[in-house]
Amino acid sequence: MMLLIDAGNTRIKWAVPSDHPQREGRWRQQGAVARGELQSLAQAWAALDRPQRICVSNVAGPALRESLQQLLQQVFGSGPVIEWFASTLERAGLRNGYRDPARLGCDRFAAAIGARALYPDEELLVATCGTATTIDVVSAQGVFEGGMILPGFGTMATSLALNTAQLPQIDEVTPLAGIFADNTVEAIVSGCIAAQVGAIEHALAARERAHPHTARRCLLAGGAGLVLAPYLVLGETPLEKVDNLVLIGLHTAMNHAG
Numbered sequence: 001m002m003l004l005i006d007a008g009n010t011r012i013k014w015a016v017p018s019d020h021p022q023r024e025g026r027w028r029q030q031g032a033v034a035r036g037e038l039q040s041l042a043q044a045w046a047a048l049d050r051p052q053r054i055c056v057s058n059v060a061g062p063a064l065r066e067s068l069q070q071l072l073q074q075v076f077g078s079g080p081v082i083e084w085f086a087s088t089l090e091r092a093g094l095r096n097g098y099r100d101p102a103r104l105g106c107d108r109f110a111a112a113i114g115a116r117a118l119y120p121d122e123e124l125l126v127a128t129c130g131t132a133t134t135i136d137v138v139s140a141q142g143v144f145e146g147g148m149i150l151p152g153f154g155t156m157a158t159s160l161a162l163n164t165a166q167l168p169q170i171d172e173v174t175p176l177a178g179i180f181a182d183n184t185v186e187a188i189v190s191g192c193i194a195a196q197v198g199a200i201e202h203a204l205a206a207r208e209r210a211h212p213h214t215a216r217r218c219l220l221a222g223g224a225g226l227v228l229a230p231y232l233v234l235g236e237t238p239l240e241k242v243d244n245l246v247l248i249g250l251h252t253a254m255n256h257a258g
């Protein structure tokens, strides 16, 4: 059995891949907790069979890595081999085109590997909308070509509340009646949605200009993806909402040598 963990800056997502995906679906078990509720994973994981291998993508820093390591040891003992997934020059058939490959966020590298596993031989725009939003290009030849990093939807909205006297924290996002809102809360939501989908549409348009006559697909992942999907206007480019793209990438990578 294999345990896959995606530790982001807001939440920790995990899954156990199933043995018979056609029959049982991709994951046998899965879950997610806020970063501050890491300890609650002890209970969820205690119910699992002891994994032989554990693969972790962590972009939430060394303290989180330390806590996670202790927790894994506490629950599963020292038996399972832990791979701390890292960005390298090449993995699972994907080439990393970052100037310094190791500096690419390992969640972005994993998401790109996952995207390529889902859609081999297609050019892909991978938008992952978490604490940060990243918008990355994977070429049809299997090269991570590069991307953009911007504040995620929640981070953007929160920065307004923190840096202004009159703007409130947004707790809940309800569907917008229109782009030009007649109240403060919806005006903030509309503005932050416009910034997020605007960046994705801008990235796609730039790629279309640079490489016309190339079929491509946009994958949308991350916690804010659901909120943003209805507002994206991508013309003829198909849009796929993918849950747990980083975990799909880790699973793919684990089945290829490091």
Ligand SMILES: Nc1ncnc2c1ncn2[C@@H]1O[C@H](COP(=O)(O)OP(=O)(O)O)[C@@H](O)[C@H]1O
Residues within 6 Å of the ligand: 007, 008, 009, 010, 011, 012, 129, 130, 131, 132, 152, 153, 154, 155, 173, 221, 222, 223, 224, 225, 227
């Ligand atoms: N229901 C929701 N409505 C709006 N935004 C959401 C919702 N759920 C999650 N988010 C956004 O998703 C982010 C967390 O997504 P996640 O993919 O878990 O991030 P990370 O990988 O950085 O931990 C939050 O910062 C928030 O912006």
Ligand SMILES: CC(C)(COP(=O)(O)O)[C@@H](O)C(=O)NCCC(=O)O
Residues within 6 Å of the ligand: 008, 009, 010, 059, 103, 104, 105, 106, 107, 108, 130, 131, 132, 133, 134, 149, 152
């Ligand atoms: C861009 C990120 C902060 C995204 O993190 P997330 O929103 O998934 O929590 C993370 O991938 C990261 O720390 N990257 C390192 C820098 C880089 O990718 O260039």
Ligand SMILES: [K+]
Residues within 6 Å of the ligand: 128, 129, 130, 131, 132, 133, 134, 222
């Ligand atoms: K992200």
